[in-house]
Amino acid sequence: MAEFPMLTHRPEWTALADHRAQSQPRLRELFAADPGRAERYVVRVGDLHIDYSKQLITDETLALLQELAAATGVFALRDAMFRGERINLTERRAVLHTALRAPRDAVIEVDGENVVPKVHAVLDKMAGFAERIRSGEWTGQTGRRIRNVVNIGIGGSDLGPAMAYEALRPYTARELTFRFVSNVDGSDLHEAIRDLDPAETLFIVASKTFTTIETITNATSARSWLLKAFEGDEKAVAKHFVALSTNGEKVTEFGIDPDNMFEFWDWVGGRYSYDSAIGLSLMIAIGPDRFREMLDGFRIVDDHFRTAPAEANAPLLLGLLGIWYDNFHDAQTHAVLPYSHYLSKFTAYLQQLDMESNGKSVQRDGNPVEWQTGPVVWGTPGTNGQHAYYQLIHQGTRLIPADFIGFARPIGELSEELKAQHDLLMANFFAQTQALAFGKTAEEVRAEGVAEEQVAHRTFRGDHPTTTILATELTPSVLGQLIALYEHKVFVQGAVWNIDSFDQWGVELGKVLARRVEPALTEGADVPGLDPSTTALVAAYRTLKNA
Ligand code: F6P
Numbered sequence: 001m002a003e004f005p006m007l008t009h010r011p012e013w014t015a016l017a018d019h020r021a022q023s024q025p026r027l028r029e030l031f032a033a034d035p036g037r038a039e040r041y042v043v044r045v046g047d048l049h050i051d052y053s054k055q056l057i058t059d060e061t062l063a064l065l066q067e068l069a070a071a072t073g074v075f076a077l078r079d080a081m082f083r084g085e086r087i088n089l090t091e092r093r094a095v096l097h098t099a100l101r102a103p104r105d106a107v108i109e110v111d112g113e114n115v116v117p118k119v120h121a122v123l124d125k126m127a128g129f130a131e132r133i134r135s136g137e138w139t140g141q142t143g144r145r146i147r148n149v150v151n152i153g154i155g156g157s158d159l160g161p162a163m164a165y166e167a168l169r170p171y172t173a174r175e176l177t178f179r180f181v182s183n184v185d186g187s188d189l190h191e192a193i194r195d196l197d198p199a200e201t202l203f204i205v206a207s208k209t210f211t212t213i214e215t216i217t218n219a220t221s222a223r224s225w226l227l228k229a230f231e232g233d234e235k236a237v238a239k240h241f242v243a244l245s246t247n248g249e250k251v252t253e254f255g256i257d258p259d260n261m262f263e264f265w266d267w268v269g270g271r272y273s274y275d276s277a278i279g280l281s282l283m284i285a286i287g288p289d290r291f292r293e294m295l296d297g298f299r300i301v302d303d304h305f306r307t308a309p310a311e312a313n314a315p316l317l318l319g320l321l322g323i324w325y326d327n328f329h330d331a332q333t334h335a336v337l338p339y340s341h342y343l344s345k346f347t348a349y350l351q352q353l354d355m356e357s358n359g360k361s362v363q364r365d366g367n368p369v370e371w372q373t374g375p376v377v378w379g380t381p382g383t384n385g386q387h388a389y390y391q392l393i394h395q396g397t398r399l400i401p402a403d404f405i406g407f408a409r410p411i412g413e414l415s416e417e418l419k420a421q422h423d424l425l426m427a428n429f430f431a432q433t434q435a436l437a438f439g440k441t442a443e444e445v446r447a448e449g450v451a452e453e454q455v456a457h458r459t460f461r462g463d464h465p466t467t468t469i470l471a472t473e474l475t476p477s478v479l480g481q482l483i484a485l486y487e488h489k490v491f492v493q494g495a496v497w498n499i500d501s502f503d504q505w506g507v508e509l510g511k512v513l514a515r516r517v518e519p520a521l522t523e524g525a526d527v528p529g530l531d532p533s534t535t536a537l538v539a540a541y542r543t544l545k546n547a
Contacts, residue, residue: 004072004363004498008371012068019064020328025056027437027463045314046300046481051468054437055321056329065320066310074316074495081491082306084110084267088502089364095502097272097487098302100264101295101480110267118265119276126262126280127288129242133202134173134284141236142199148177150192151281152222153206154214157244158182159352160274161206161282163345164294167479170342170412172285180281181222184214189221198229198240204281205243208270210250213511219254244277269502271352272487275480290476297480305488315485318403318467319492325401325465326372326493334375335393335402339382339429340474342412343405347379350486357490359506360499373497374490382406383428394435394460401465404433405482409473436464521545 007013031037031053041053057065069075080087084094099108099115106116132138136145151161162180165172172178179192193201203226205219223237230236234255242260243251246268251261262277274282275295283291305315325331334354336347358374379385379402393400406429410422439462445455469485471478494501519525520538530538 004365006370007072007496007498010068010071012064012071016061016064016068016324016328019061023058023060025058027054027056030058043312043314043317045304045308045485046297047471047475047478048314048481048485049470050314050318051470052317052321054433055324055465055467056463057321057324061324062311062317062320065324068323068496069310069316069320069492072496072498074319074492075310077495078305078488078491082108082302084108084115088269089500090503090505091266093502094267095269095272096265096267097269097275098298100268100275101298101302101484103299115265115267118263122263122277123288123292126277126283127291129262130280130283130288130291134176134287138202139239140199140201141230141233141239144199146202147175147200148179148196149202149204149281149284150179150181150196150222151204151206152181152189152215152218153204153244153278154182154212155352155356156270156273157206157208157212157215157278159271159345159349161279163349164274164279164282164479165285166345167340167342167474168282168286168290168294168476171287171290171476173287176285178281178285181218182214184217186221189218193222193225198226201226201240203241205241205245205251205254205256206278206280207244208246208264208268208273208278210243210245210247210254213515216254223255242280244280270504271356275483286476294476294480297475297477298484299480300477301481301484301488305484315488316492318485318489319496321465321467322375322401322489322493323496325399326375329399330372331399331401332376333398333400334377335379335400336377337379337382337385337402337404337432339404339406339425341381342474344381346381346405346482347377349483351377353483353486354490356504356507357501358494358497358499360494360497360501363498364500369497369499371497373499374493382432383425386428386432390432393464399464401467402436403467403469404429405469407471407473411473411475433466433468435460436462436466438462 038053041051043050077087081095082098084096086092086094088095094110096108096110096115099119102108102116104120107114108116133146139145158180165178181189181192203222205215207215226236226240237255238257238260241256243256244262245251246264246266248258248261252258262280264273264276268276275298279291305313310316322334336350338346354377355374360373361369363369406426410419439460442455442459445458450458490501516527517538520527521541524542
């Protein structure tokens with residue numbers, strides 16, 4: 001890997017810092033000076049209309065950001081990723097989630113082997129299984145059809161399918177029940193299965209490594225629950241358990257028939273995996289055809305990212321805008337605010353995608369970074385957030401860049417009356433970005449006859465940057481497009497910051513410590529070397545527990 005000069009010493013970086021110091025653009029002025037801005041600052045990819053006119057940028061800002069991207073080799077790294085090179089340096093792995101949605105005739109090689117046929121073989125196997133569950137052909141131990149599907153997984157083995165199931169609910173087989181269990185808190189599994197009939201329940205154990213303690217613990221408890229219902233008849237496991245994993249050995253060790261395993265590979269990162277076998281629950285819910293439509297959506301954005309020129313490349317632009325605020329405006333967070341109730345888990349999904357990828361403080365060569373990396377990503381669907389935390393975005397002291405995602409038409413079989421509510425939802429959507437951008441001046445407040453002592457309180461500074469992402473409606477393809485857009489945005493930022501966006505060593509320490517502390521909680525065992533604070537807390541816990 002070529003040596004990477006210190007980012008902050010690059011002329012492209014200092015040029016941006018100077019530009020930031022010299023120009024403090026106000027959005028009212030920018031639009032007044034350039035009414036064509038609303039048309040020019042739009043990029044279209046697939047079904048997505050992405051408007052970034054309400055960003056605190058000028059043509060010069062964009063040009064300087066593009067120069068930074070060019071200097072840091074974003075496109076070279078992109079091409080290396082698409083080619084299957086081992087760009088995940090610390091795990092020495094290729095990063096090929098894009099191969100999961102490649103067409104059947106594509107050739108993508110890892111170590112000289114074309115992986116595309118394997119991808120499609122698994123997709124076909126998933127499709128066959130999904131159809132058998134959906135049609136009732138696959139039956140449980142007593143011969144009854146499966147009516148409940150419980151996905152047990154955590155992180156990337158949960159957030160993706162759970163988010164996409166919610167997002168695409170109107171397309172799901174409503175006669176089936178889907179639940180997603182992730183937390184090692186026993187209440188999660190309890191609430192998921194307490195009203196289910198084991199004879200009609202399928203457990204999907206989703207774990208890339210098949211060693212994740214939460215998932216294996218929950219899967220073991222689920223198996224006990226099932227076996228209790230079938231008086232310990234182990235044969236029931238084959239009818240009621242399937243696994244999604246890269247680790248055939250561990251799956252077999254757990255007692256799941258390898259025929260009931262749907263494979264994926266170490267070149268698929270956990271947080272990039274829901275369009276792999278990890279999406280089986282989703283495929284059962286929406287059917288193989290809709291799942292493939294979703295993959296097509298991913299592919300539209302992959303192709304765009306790979307081929308669109310820099311100035312019209314949507315993931316590149318979004319990534320660079322994030323860098324503009326993160327590194328040159330000291331923004332600490334980034335809000336993603338979908339105006340669709342079906343996207344209620346979208347931002348939680350993005351939190352792992354973005355924060356596990358770019359929450360890093362060393363460069364690819366192990367040297368510390370001297371610049372901010374990934375922001376805190378947060379948000380909930382509109383309009384709920386408007387009545388909770390938008391106050392801080394509008395009138396607080398922080399700069400919070402935000403993405404607003406909305407649709408021209410609602411989905412689902414809504415009554416005419418409920419359909420009509422969609423315009424009201426979207427009126428809020430447009431009103432918020434308008435208020436955030438242009439605010440309300442003291443003069444405007446006074447002109448409304450507001451008493452002078454209240455003027456300052458009712459003034460809105462404006463100049464809060466937003467990107468508006470619009471599509472006709474939330475289809476499987478559009479969901480795929482949105483996810484791929486953010487995947488590649490995160491990629492761009494990691495490339496500029498020169499970090500490995502594809503490892504996640506930061507989650508390891510807590511896992512190791514939890515294993516060490518557990519015997520102290522359960523048996524009161526001494527934990528050698530435990531710090532005094534945690535020792536005291538453990539003692540307090542045991543006193544409370546045994547009181
Ligand atoms: O939280 C860390 C992590 O390794 C994630 O990256 C991953 O998505 C999750 O755990 C689950 O891992 P697995 O699919 O191996 O159970």
